[in-house]
Every structure is written in structure tokens, then in C-alpha cells.
Amino acid sequence: MDFRRPLLAATGVRKTYRTGTVEVTALRDLDLTVEHGELVGVMGPSGSGKTTLLNCLSGLDDIDAGRVEVEGRDLFAMSDAERTEHRARAMGFVFQAFNLIPVFTAAENVELPLLLTGTPPREARARAIGMLERVGLESRVTHRPSELSGGEQQRVTIARALVARPAVVWADEPTGNLDSIMAGQVMDLLTALNRDEGQTIVLVTHDEAIGRRLPRLVRMRDGRLVSDQRQTELQRAG
Template sequence: MHRPDRTEPPTDATTMDPILSARGVSKTYRTGSHEVHALRGVDLDVHSGELVMVMGPSGNGKTTLLNCLSGLDDIDTGTVTVDGRDLFGMSDGDRTRHRAARMGFVFQAFNLIPVLSARENVELPLLVTGTPAKAARQRAEQMLARVGLADRAGHRPGELSGGEQQRVTVARALVAEPAIVWADEPTGALDSHTAGGIVELLHEVHAAGQTLVVVTHDEALGRSGQRLVHVRDGRIADHDDDAEVGGHTRIEVSS
């Protein structure tokens, strides 16, 4: 698969309201008397159409950052606004519905339902949000064709390769036309050849205008985005500390 040229955000993107805005976000996990400060006062904006890569050492808060900014986890302090909505100003039910309607997720472990076909896995987010069954089926088939799996739509996850399963998760993430897609180590469970195909697919999706935030340990993938955010000890440095990395902005994080 040929990877298309990356599109850059509009030159006035920073003057527009961000699609995601986080201010002062903190998260602490407590086990008995032990505390882990996973996030410490994080500020971050993501604008529409950006491809933002998040990197950093294991255990330093990357996945927690994704989970908190997407509303999968609660936060202790701060605010997170996504697509114009204050995530933690909503009830749990409203946040779940907003997440289903306006966000997509791609996980390392795929998280596909094993008893459902690829088509049924992809159409599920639409059915949950009330899309009529016929329309959901049609949209799911279109998305599977888009990721190159039209001929595998009737297969269950156990009948698909790892790369094919990850393509199903990408189709599922995109099917509801979300404002933002979150990807947590999308190539982490794949061999290098298969991972390369997923990287190309993510860049194709971004080139079509999709906003993505990708957590990764893959240095090549991390440097291929428009912006590289480094997370260390749960902190993100001030934007005044930006440095250029491979033509893209790196936001260095330190304790």
C-alpha cells in the first residue's frame, strides 16, 4: 500500500478553537497507602485535522493521558473539553453516549467481540447510538471496504490475522464519523511488516481529514506525525519549550 503524503493543518489552525482542550488535568491511583501520580497538571490542545503522536517511557502516563482525555477514566482535577463538550461536566451516561457518538478507539489488543463477524463488530457503535440496522450494515460494509477488508466482512476475529483484526478496529473507530480517534499502541501487537500496513492506513485516514491522537513506543511512527508529545512522570512541558524533530513539533516532557 502506498502511503500518501501527509497533509499539514491549515495555516490558521492555531487561531481556531481546538477540538480538544485539557487544562490542569491530574490523576492519582491509590492502592492502600501507595499513591501513583499518573498525570500532574496536564495542559494540551489538539486542533481539527491534526495527527498527534504521544511517546514516552513505559509507566510514565501515556495511556492514562489517553484514557483521561477521552473520558474512559475519571480525573481528579482539571477540565477536558472535546468537540465543544465538557466531558466531566456530564453525567456518566451522557459522557458514554458522547464518547460513542463522537470518538473512535483503536487498541493494541483489538477488543473485538469474538462471536461477532467483522461486519457486526464494525456496525455495533452505530447500533448503540440508534442508527437503523439497515443503514448501520451498509455503513459498516463501506468502512470495511475502505480498510481493504470487503471480502472478510463475514469472518469472525478468530478467523482473521492480527493485521486484519486491527484493520477491523480502525473501521469500527471510523464508522460513526467521530470528531477524534484515539489509538493506543496500534502497532504494538503486530510484526514489523503488518505494522507498516497499519501505519500507512492511519496516515491515509489522517490525509482524509480525520483528527488522531496516537500513543506509541514506535519511534518511526512517533516521528511520522505532525506533532510529537513526549510524556515523562505524568507531565507535559510548557509549549515555550517546543523543539523541532524531523520537521514536526516535539513537546518535551520532564519531571
């Protein structure tokens, strides 16, 4: 990994959705840079383009114009297969909906990304259990999602996102389905992973209280970035 250049560099990114004769521009010539080890929050009103931004920066959605580089590689100069492989190797995802496989145990859910990229089963299981221990679920390894609380399920998704040691984790409203206590616990975990292990995280949230906890907060409106503040600036503004 080359720490001399930004982990993520997006330049002039534009995304337009078309339905029949109707066009909606979700991202408008957007620029964003994320350095290695940053924890960046993205906030904005509904329809401002937050989720579209994450989908385009991760290569889940195509873009209509611009350039997105992750680890120095242009995502949209890759073939679909290359982009899928890069995403599996370099990115982790945490969503508002936990997206766990109901019939799998916590360990089986977490090891799945490793198995899909060719990690030997014994190593995959050991790494999955180690990551579940890291997120405080050592006693829930053999439990299925229906046997876990909402907060515990989200911890499993975080473990799954981190088990392949990705360069960046994309988190889209990771506390949206949780009560305030569980949301606080999940944010404690994410901030600790960033602080203690240098994990780069880009996190979409609508919660102002969560936004105030983040070292850097980017705000969006109508598909554009309208502010980009560091924590010291946020504290002064508060």
C-alpha cells in the same frame, strides 16, 4: 462542529491513583491542545502516563483536577450517562488488543457501535461494509476474527472506530501486537485517513520509527509533557 476552537483542550489535568495509603500521581497539571484534523503521537517511557492521558482525555477515567473539553464541551461537567453518550457519538477507540467479538463477523463487529446508538440495522450494515471497503477488507466482510490475520483484525478495529464518523480517534499502541510489516500497513492506513479525510487521531506508541512518521509528536515523562514537536522539527532533529 466549531472549527474556530480546538477540538480538544486539556488544562491543568491531574490524575492520582490511590491504593491503601500509597498514592501515585500519573498526570501532573498537564496542558494539551489538539486542533481539528491533527495526527498527534504520544511517546514516553513505561509508566510515564501515556495510556492514563488517553483515558482521561476521552473520559474513560475521572480526573482529580483540571478541565478537559472536547468539541467545546467540558467532559467532567457531564453526568456519567451524558459522558458515555458523548463518547459513543464523538469518539472512536483503537487498542493494542483488538477487542473484537469472536462469534461476530467483521461486518457485525463494525456495525455494533451504530446499532448501540440507534442506527437502523440496514443502514448500519451498509455503513459497516463501506468502512470495511475503505480499510481494504472488502473480501473479509463475512469472516470472523479467528479467520483474519493480526493486521486484518486491527483494520477491523479501525473500521469500527471510524464507522460512526467520530470527531477524534484514540489509538493506544495500535501496532503493539503486530509485526513490522503489518504495523507499517496499519500506520499507512491511519496516516491516509488523517491526510485524505481530515480524521483527528491521537496515538500512543513506544516505537520511535512510528513516532518519526507522525506530523506532531508529544513526549511524556513522569506524568508531564516534556516536549511537543512538529514534523519539520523532528526531521531537523533526525
